[in-house]
Amino acid sequence: MVSSSxxxxxxxxxxxxxxYGNERGAVIPLLQAAQEIYSxxxxxxxxxISEATKIPQSSIYGVVTFYKQFRLKPVGKHIIKVCQGxxxxxxxxxxxxxxxxxxxxxxxxxxxxxxxxTLQSVACLGCxxxxxxxxxxxxxxxKLTPDSIRGILDSYRKNEGEKK
Amino acid sequence: xKTVLVGMATCGISAGAEKVWNHLLKxxxxxxLWSEVKxxxxxxIGMCYKEPLVEVRHDDGSKTIYGEVDVEKAAKxxxxxxxxxxxxxxxxxxxxxxxxxADLFSKQKRIxxxxxxxxxxxxxDDYIDKGGYTALExxxxxxxxxxxxxxxxxxxxxxxxxxxxxxxxxWMFTKMSPGxxxxxxxxxxxxxxxxxxxRSVLESDPHSVLEGMLICAYAVGAQEGYIYVRAEYPRAIxxxxxxxxxxxxxxxxxxxxxxxxxxxxxxxxxxxxAFVCGEETALxxxxxxxxxxxxxxxPFPAVSGLWGKPTNINNVETxxxxxxxxxxxxxxxxxxxxxxxxxxxxxxxxxxxxxxGLIEVPMGLTINEIIYDIAGGIKNGKxxxxxxxxxxxxxxxxxxxxxTPIDYxxxxxxxxxxxxxxxxxxxxxxxxxxxxxxxxxxxxxxxxGKCTFCRIGTKRMLEILTRITEGRGEEEDIPKLYELAxxxxxxxxxxxxxxxxxxxLTTLKYFLDEYKAHIYDKKCPAKVxxxxxxxxxxxDKCIGCTICAKKCxxxxxxxxxxxxxxxxxEKCISCGKCMEVCPKDAVYKE
Ligand SMILES: Cc1cc2nc3c(=O)[nH]c(=O)nc-3n(C[C@H](O)[C@H](O)[C@H](O)COP(=O)(O)O)c2cc1C
Ligand code: FES
Numbered sequence: 058m059v060s061s062s063x064x065x066x067x068x069x070x071x072x073x074x075x076x077y078g079n080e081r082g083a084v085i086p087l088l089q090a091a092q093e094i095y096s097x098x099x100x101x102x103x104x105x106i107s108e109a110t111k112i113p114q115s116s117i118y119g120v121v122t123f124y125k126q127f128r129l130k131p132v133g134k135h136i137i138k139v140c141q142g143x144x145x146x147x148x149x150x151x152x153x154x155x156x157x158x159x160x161x162x163x164x165x166x167x168x169x170x171x172x173x174x175t176l177q178s179v180a181c182l183g184c185x186x187x188x189x190x191x192x193x194x195x196x197x198x199x200k201l202t203p204d205s206i207r208g209i210l211d212s213y214r215k216n217e218g219e220k221k
Numbered sequence: 222x223k224t225v226l227v228g229m230a231t232c233g234i235s236a237g238a239e240k241v242w243n244h245l246l247k248x249x250x251x252x253x254l255w256s257e258v259k260x261x262x263x264x265x266i267g268m269c270y271k272e273p274l275v276e277v278r279h280d281d282g283s284k285t286i287y288g289e290v291d292v293e294k295a296a297k298x299x300x301x302x303x304x305x306x307x308x309x310x311x312x313x314x315x316x317x318x319x320x321x322x323a324d325l326f327s328k329q330k331r332i333x334x335x336x337x338x339x340x341x342x343x344x345x346d347d348y349i350d351k352g353g354y355t356a357l358e359x360x361x362x363x364x365x366x367x368x369x370x371x372x373x374x375x376x377x378x379x380x381x382x383x384x385x386x387x388x389x390x391x392w393m394f395t396k397m398s399p400g401x402x403x404x405x406x407x408x409x410x411x412x413x414x415x416x417x418x419x420r421s422v423l424e425s426d427p428h429s430v431l432e433g434m435l436i437c438a439y440a441v442g443a444q445e446g447y448i449y450v451r452a453e454y455p456r457a458i459x460x461x462x463x464x465x466x467x468x469x470x471x472x473x474x475x476x477x478x479x480x481x482x483x484x485x486x487x488x489x490x491x492x493x494x495a496f497v498c499g500e501e502t503a504l505x506x507x508x509x510x511x512x513x514x515x516x517x518x519x520p521f522p523a524v525s526g527l528w529g530k531p532t533n534i535n536n537v538e539t540x541x542x543x544x545x546x547x548x549x550x551x552x553x554x555x556x557x558x559x560x561x562x563x564x565x566x567x568x569x570x571x572x573x574x575x576x577x578g579l580i581e582v583p584m585g586l587t588i589n590e591i592i593y594d595i596a597g598g599i600k601n602g603k604x605x606x607x608x609x610x611x612x613x614x615x616x617x618x619x620x621x622x623x624x625t626p627i628d629y630x631x632x633x634x635x636x637x638x639x640x641x642x643x644x645x646x647x648x649x650x651x652x653x654x655x656x657x658x659x660x661x662x663x664x665x666x667x668x669x670g671k672c673t674f675c676r677i678g679t680k681r682m683l684e685i686l687t688r689i690t691e692g693r694g695e696e697e698d699i700p701k702l703y704e705l706a707x708x709x710x711x712x713x714x715x716x717x718x719x720x721x722x723x724x725x726l727t728t729l730k731y732f733l734d735e736y737k738a739h740i741y742d743k744k745c746p747a748k749v750x751x752x753x754x755x756x757x758x759x760x761d762k763c764i765g766c767t768i769c770a771k772k773c774x775x776x777x778x779x780x781x782x783x784x785x786x787x788x789x790x791e792k793c794i795s796c797g798k799c800m801e802v803c804p805k806d807a808v809y810k811e
Binding site: 081123126138141143197 | 415453
């Protein structure tokens with residue numbers, strides 16, 4: 058099971074590599090594609106990109122570590138991004154962060170033990186008028202209180218439970 | 222035919238607009254009303270504090286916007302207004318006849334936001350119906366490239382990305398640079414925390430940005446362009462992709478545009494989460510696939526930019542102004558605003574105000590007019606303390622200076638900057654030392670590390686600020702902060718470092734007492750800094766429910782059931798849990 062899904066992912070990425078590999082400035086879009094496919098940037102991908110683009114691996118590592126978007130480790134199923142922007146800060150982002158940390162027993166940039174969530178912070182989600190805000194995967198939640206974010210997290214857990 | 226519009230920008234969706242949309246869809250489907258009712262998605266009209274918004278338009282031209290709509294209210298609006306033409310008075314937030322939230326709009330002048338919340342951003346015909354792409358036609362067939370630049374120069378438009386550099390002049394530099402191949406880039410990185418103007422425009426009216434870029438490309442002689450968008454804006458990226466493909470299909474993009482000899486193609490590049498990539502030279506490095514490090518200028522991008530070719534970079538809002546200027550004439554644009562700041566400016570209002578959202582006002586309006594007349598004043602009847610403008614490069618303008626007009630030079634006089642348009646309003650419950658620390662920790666994290674003063678200097682400043690907020694401030698801290706600020710400003714390579722000390726400098730200038738209270742009295746007057754506030758239980762209000770004692774993570778609260786509880790301040794870690802859980806509001810900060 059696991060191996061076949063990995064094969065599919067590898068094939069998907071190889072296709073991207075064939076499509077963009079020779080284009081100038083392709084490194085970042087390729088890394089973004091890899092992360093979308095694998096949910097993080099695996100080591101092999103870096104050597105594959107290096108081979109295709111003739112850019113040394115060290116430079117590609119330089120790029121990976123420079124941008125906040127890229128991760129070198131696998132992540133949980135859902136990524137929670139707690140906004141730490143100005144509006145959210147003024148309206149209580151710290152309490153929201155604390156509530157998530159306590160509720161899931163996880164620290165920033167870590168995964169929960171059940172592998173369900175990864176906790177991150179972001180500079181600003183651009184939903185400042187609804188601050189404090191949190192983004193889970195591609196969904197944004199606004200006007201949060203510690204209570205409401207706990208409820209939202211529970212609903213994700215519940216959904217997962219039902220799927221099982 | 223009746224039209225029902227649902228605001229579906231990110232702000233609307235996160236407030237629940239999708240559920241409302243699905244419900245309306247179901248209602249139309251169930252009753253098979255497709256011939257009578259047209260359902261449309263629209264962008265953000267700026268009334269973010271009343272989202273989700275639903276607008277009902279009737280054939281006689283009457284239009285009503287309803288706010289804070291949920292599924293139940295949507296059903297009611299559908300039943301009464303859409304089907305029977307009866308306005309649901311108690312849910313109206315704006316009816317264009319100057320009812321409801323009319324104040325929000327009365328002092329606005331919408332040029333950049335002309336179509337936002339009005340058209341369907343995913344339908345190119347909606348944009349064309351509003352006069353879209355006629356400015357491109359006019360530019361291509363009635364004007365020479367020089368005349369386009371002349372028009373933009375006369376309009377007095379200045380870059381809306383923060384610096385305020387004259388747009389016409391910038392275009393002229395790129396045009397004059399020798400070279401066959403040139404680029405136009407739209408900076409949609411929107412890195413300033415607390416700003417969401419560019420996101421709203423991209424999500425609500427993407428074609429206006431494309432049209433502005435096309436006109437620019439024609440004027441400067443570019444054949445290729447990039448839009449650099451931050452990855453945190455998935456919806457904006459999606460709509461831009463659709464807009465590009467629709468515009469290409471209609472012949473507004475690609476080769477021989479509108480059958481002329483002008484060719485222009487556009488690509489989207491997703492940012493990868495680095496604030497410094499909003500800086501022009503760093504942004505170019507990032508598009509080239511490298512670490513987004515700024516470099517020394519000159520040469521300016523206008524001379525040597527992307528892949529070493531002449532490149533013109535403008536902000537989203539700058540481009541969105543262009544079609545209006547070409548259509549309505551430079552003089553009409555220049556007739557608005559102040560002597561040196563023409564036209565309008567979009568602001569993202571957030572913080573402790575009644576109405577947060579997106580507004581566009583003529584230059585010259587004062588900050589107070591924005592806060593009180595448009596934004597409805599401070600939330601919960603509290604007092605205005607300061608307004609933060611210009612993000613991490615800007616500063617805090619104290620309440621007593623809020624009569625300052627919106628004008629690049631006037632705002633600089635206060636120590637803040639116009640910036641890209643984030644306006645965060647703060648009341649007495651905001652600690653200014655904490656705010657300074659917040660911005661410093663932001664720039665410190667975002668420094669690319671290339672220059673020593675920016676990398677290490679901001680770190681030292683942050684350490685001092687942290688110490689002060691933790692009650693370990695020392696006498697020499699304030700002079701030390703000044704000294705570091707001076708050096709970081711003068712020794713940094715790019716705007717990030719050069720402006721990083723600004724939030725600290727403005728708070729020191731206007732709120733020195735607050736710094737002193739932290740350092741000498743070990744008190745946080747706004748009761749924000751955890752180490753300097755004490756949690757106390759009001760014995761008159763406490764009913765002895767024991768919830769706080771159970772929830773306290775360090776066991777600092779004692780008391781028997783039905784008896785008054787007390788907090789042991791020695792043990793207390795000021796986490797605020799007790800205050801959060803108390804059902805009687807008996808816990809307060811001292
Ligand atoms: C650290 C830093 C970050 C910046 N971030 C942005 C940004 O997110 N968006 C933007 O339009 N301009 C940003 N700028 C300003 C740009 O460098 C540039 O001045 C602007 O894109 C020019 O466009 P305009 O003339 O239309 O304002 C930033 C500048 C610096 C120094
Ligand atoms: S500050 Fe949190 S969304 Fe902008």
